[in-house]
Amino acid sequence: MGDYRTVAAVSRAIAHVLENALDRRGMRGEYKVSIASPHQTSADRNHTKSINLFLYHVRPTPSLRNNDIPVFEGGRMVNVPTIGLDLYYLLSFYGNKPNDLESERLLGLAVTALNAHPLLTQVDFHASAEPDRAELGQLDTVAVTPMTLTIEEMQRLWAMFPSVPYTLSMSYCASAALLVGDEVPAPPLPVSSTNRNISPQLPPAISGLARADGADLPVTFGSRLAISGQRLAAKRVAIDVGGVRIPVPASAVTDTAIEVDLDDARLRAGSEPVSVLHLETKPSETADAGVLTRSAPAQLQLAPLLRLATVTSIEPQPSAAGQQPSRYRGKIDLVVEPTPVSGQQAGIVLNRPGHDAYAFSAQLERGKLVAAFHDLAAGRYLIRVEIAGASSLLEPQGGQPYTAPSIQITPRRPRHG
Template sequence: MSNALAIATVTQALALLIEHNLHPEIDMAVSVETRRPPAEPELDPKITVFLYQVTHNPSMRNNDLVTRAADGTLLKRPAAALDLHYLISAYGEENELVGQRLIGSVVRTLHEIPVLPKELIAEAAERPYLGGSDLAESLQRVRFTPAQMDVDETSKLWGMLHNTPYALSVVYQASLVLLDGHEKPVPAKPVERPDVRVLPFGAPGAPERPSAGAPEAEPERAEETGERAGKQAEEAPPKGTDETRGHADEARKRAEAKQVADARPVTDVAATTNVRATVAKAAASGGARAAKKAEPKARNTGGRSRTRKATGGATGSGSSGHAKDATGHADGTDRTDDGGKS
């Protein structure tokens, strides 16, 4: 944070930074001035530092929107975040490439020391016209970044400088400069006594217990999956006890796979146990129903088999050699009859 003299202080400190770092490449006397480029070409070695634009920093523009309370009390000291745009030009004897040598020194210095040192800020504040500047006490450091400008942008920039011929130059942006307001907020009251309480759920003044939410719906989805598995097992054609059990096992496996694929993971152990018990119960219920449905057919088949055995035993008592053929073959009766006739 700093006062309104921060902008001029940065400009003067930038000129001192360039002037102090010209050597050892430059072995001549060079004047560094904080002014606009001259209207007439200069033959003496000279560098001009010209602040041509001041803009609000886009990332910090709305940082201090809420600065006052509803009653008008100042809560936070307002600060304007600014970016400074500099045009640095070099002049000198063109036959000796003085301007190019000076520009090279400027670029090397700002690339090597991109952050403005505090000692240079303090030295710049010693100027009579900068007395009272407190930029050196600010926690925010000013950094210089080169700006890329094409031919059109450079032409527009030099076009603003009426009757000023173009000179070799570079453009740099200095950020961030914070300008404080005059009014200071009232300091907040200190904490007199820390008060920390720990209360269980349900106690007076304690918050309500958070609801379980989505995991409670998982058993219902598991029950629906188990019912579908039982219906599929009932609709399966009864072909015997073993096959019915196979259908029940397959339905249970499909139900469990469906539960893993569709249902979200249940974090409660009790909910997980209920889901598995419900699925197993539904699958077993489906298998039991299918077994009961298949039982009448199995009884009829067993009755016919016992009738054939009884018939074979009554007619085939005279022939013990053909008694074994009457246990389930359709032609056992004919063989028994032949034996009776003989």
């Protein structure tokens, strides 16, 4: 890496490669290599056969754009700010007379010389350095490659010199010239305190999810979840259920098992991923601790809990003339935990012993889940609520006939005045 003189050093090194090519062919006295603008070359050429080198464009090297950030280690700068530049050169070739083909010969000489010497090394920079200039230091290798310009691009390039007639030209790119500034930024403030956290080499792993009471039933909202696995214990543990973080007390954690209550109102019914989190240890237990490591997720089917179902309206459906109505329609209000969120499908399933099951959709109305039913005969029905494919449970369990929860479809008796 060099200082502000690096760009000029690259230009001189390319010119030096071309001059060496002339020397090897005994052409140095008759031909010359210049570094100048085409304006100046055109004014000073005086019919001299020459190769002119002109830096017409500079841009930051895309792959080195992040190297300009100073890096410190132990209060000492270990990476000084550096910028990489891509240098674009126009090589123009001049002969004595319009039809003497000297321009073509010079182009062939330059192309073969740069093709055989595509890398500018420390040797080239030192050999081309001006003797009265201070030492440049250790410069990085720079690659010189030909550019493919269309006729339109070459025309736009020469349009920058409206008073200079066009001559045979080629474009080359030298990349990357690395420059380091003279300024040394001040080091940051020292670290006032440290907090070391050591995490296990392997993350926790979940092998099973089940109800903590041992029942062979779906996990429902409000029940206690038992997680089995390996490497589950840590100083601070939480579980993540579908993006909801639930802290776990130390008394409920062992290396192979965790138990936690699923009563957080933010939980969602349905299939949700569950992960075990090992958290950073912080002085404040209420602080939002960062995650040191987490297990791969396991899928949990969380069933909703139906707290209450109430028939709020009922009316007979139209029947044939002269017949008593036998079918009814109405609405049922549902108290469910957790409450379904926007985008989750919800519904109810009604069962009547000895009859078919009836399914109806449910909607959130003013924060309450409401299901509309129709074509139901009078009688008692077992009721389940379904949210995102997960269904609430019926009671009692253990092989006995189900009796609850249920609703009664009873026609209202007309009032007589």
